[in-house]
Each structure stands twice: as C-alpha cells, then as structure tokens.
Amino acid sequence: xxxxxxxPELLQDMMDWEQEIKHEVPYLETPTGYFLQFxxxxxxxxxxxxxxxxxxxxxxxxGIHYSFxxxxxxxxxxxxxxxIRVDPMDFGRYARVVASNIREFFALAFSGHExxxxxxxxxxQQYLNYVIEQAAGASESEYFDRKRWDQxxxxxxxxxxxxxxxQPIRDGYSYIQEARQIRxxxxxxxxxxxLGVALRKDLVGDQKRAKPHPWHGKEIPxxxxxxxxxxxxxxDQVGLFSLIRxxxxxxxxxxxxxxxxxxxLISFGLKMEAQKLMHYR
Numbered sequence: 001x002x003x004x005x006x007x008p009e010l011l012q013d014m015m016d017w018e019q020e021i022k023h024e025v026p027y028l029e030t031p032t033g034y035f036l037q038f039x040x041x042x043x044x045x046x047x048x049x050x051x052x053x054x055x056x057x058x059x060x061x062x063g064i065h066y067s068f069x070x071x072x073x074x075x076x077x078x079x080x081x082x083x084i085r086v087d088p089m090d091f092g093r094y095a096r097v098v099a100s101n102i103r104e105f106f107a108l109a110f111s112g113h114e115x116x117x118x119x120x121x122x123x124x125q126q127y128l129n130y131v132i133e134q135a136a137g138a139s140e141s142e143y144f145d146r147k148r149w150d151q152x153x154x155x156x157x158x159x160x161x162x163x164x165x166x167q168p169i170r171d172g173y174s175y176i177q178e179a180r181q182i183r184x185x186x187x188x189x190x191x192x193x194x195l196g197v198a199l200r201k202d203l204v205g206d207q208k209r210a211k212p213h214p215w216h217g218k219e220i221p222x223x224x225x226x227x228x229x230x231x232x233x234x235x236d237q238v239g240l241f242s243l244i245r246x247x248x249x250x251x252x253x254x255x256x257x258x259x260x261x262x263x264x265l266i267s268f269g270l271k272m273e274a275q276k277l278m279h280y281r
Contacts, residue, residue: 113172
C-alpha cells in the first residue's frame with residue numbers, strides 16, 4: 001500500500017500543453033473538454049465519491065467527475081490505475097469504470113466517444129442512436145458558432161493524438177465493456193457500487209476464501225451500530241473495504257460507524273483514505 005501518489009506524467013503533460021495551446025482554440029472552454037486537476041487528497045468532494053479515489057477531471061456539470069481508483073493504496077502507479085466516472089446524480093450506479101488507465105481515457109475522449117464517458121448505455125445500439133440524435137440535434141444560434149466549435153475541437157483532438165501518441169479507439173462501446181470485464185476479473189469481492197474489492201493475489205491468498213462483511217447483499221442496518229463497530233474493529237482488509245464501498249453505495253451514513261471505519265483504515269496505514277472517508281461527515 002502507499003500513502004503518497006505522484007501525478008501521472010501524461011496528466012501533467014496534458015495540463016501543461018493545454019495552457020500552451022489554448023490560444024489556438026479560443027472557442028473551447030477547455031481544450032480537452034475537461035477541467036483537469038491533481039490533488040491526491042481530493043476524491044471528488046461528494047458523499048458517494050469513493051474514499052480510495054483521486055479526482056483528476058470534472059465536466060463542470062452535475063458534479064460528474066473522473067478519478068483514479070487506487071484500490072485502497074494497492075494501485076501505487078496512477079498511470080496504470082483504473083479510471084472511474086462518478087456521477088452523484090445517477091443514484092444506484094453512481095460509480096463506473098470507464099477506462100483501464102488514463103492513456104486510454106484520453107484516447108477514448110479524443111476518438112469522439114465523450115458521450116460514452118459521460119453517460120451509461122444499455123446496449124451498443126442505444127449508444128449509436130444517441131450519437132445520431134446528438135448529431136441531428138446540433139444547431140447554430142446567434143450565441144453559439146457550432147461550426148467553429150467543431151473545427152477547433154477536431155483540431156485539438158488531432159494535435160493531441162499525435163503529440164501524445166494516442167491510438168484511436170474505433171469501437172468505444174466494446175472498449176468500455178472489455179475494460180469492465182478486466183476489472184471484474186481482478187475483483188475478489190463484489191460490492192453494490194459495481195467497483196468491487198481488488199487486491200493483489202499474493203496479499204489475498206486463495207480468492208475463494210476472501211470474505212465480505214456480514215451484511216453483504218443486505219441493507220446495512222442503523223439499529224446494529226454496536227455489531228457494526230465490533231466487526232469493524234477486527235475486520236480484515238477485504239471485509240473492511242467491502243463494507244466501506246457498500247456503505248457509500250447505500251447512502252448509509254451513521255457517523256459513529258464511519259469513525260470506526262476511519263480508525264480501522266488508519267490502523268492499516270491508510271490515513272489519506274481515512275481523511276477522504278470522513279469528508280463532509
């Protein structure tokens with residue numbers, strides 16, 4: 001596990017280059033289409049933002065943000081960490097894997113699949129219908145020059161793909177499905193948020209013996225505070241991490257239980273995650 005994280009070189013280079021090139025695409029609010037940032041202690045700022053996430057981009061609307069998922073410190077190299085979308089308004093499925101790493105996140109965005117990064121689709125056909133509807137719905141107005149916006153966006157995309165040697169992703173829908181399948185293959189315990197708990201095999205041992213918390217698959221009860229705190233005080237990592245994910249997914253927010261989870265995280269050396277868990281609590 002690690003408590004210190006370095007900004008991925010690609011993210012730093014992208015942020016620096018945005019400042020250099022923004023005068024060439026002045027009609028774009030941000031050249032990449034995202035507000036980029038990096039602060040290891042910033043998990044996104046919402047109660048549902050995973051405690052082991054590091055936000056690096058936001059859309060500027062509805063609180064939607066994109067984060068590195070560190071798996072509670074086991075993903076020490078953020079350039080290889082899964083990228084998740086957190087949508088606080090999408091109740092029941094607020095956190096979803098959208099790319100296997102940040103390089104593929106940008107490749108997906110600059111290949112014209114921003115809609116996939118922003119929304120959830122039940123099928124490829126639904127996504128293709130969305131693309132057609134978006135194109136048909138694009139219109140000019142006296143306040144917005146759509147043609148200029150498209151030209152500058154395409155110019156930036158082409159320059160970015162070339163500068164950072166990003167490979168185009170033609171079938172974005174299939175790419176995301178594959179990325180999620182890869183994630184599922186790494187998970188040792190499923191959780192309600194869909195992210196699961198993923199730890200290195202040498203740290204977990206026999207994956208069949210990995211056990212979630214006792215309330216797994218059930219609604220976490222407010223009237224069992226003492227039982228919850230007792231379990232947390234001696235929980236192993238898999239049990240604790242699965243309880244944290246399920247608690248956030250359910251909106252369970254007993255402050256004493258969260259303080260117990262915070263203390264247990266600290267006992268595992270996860271002070272940064274403990275601080276994020278208690279954000280706004």
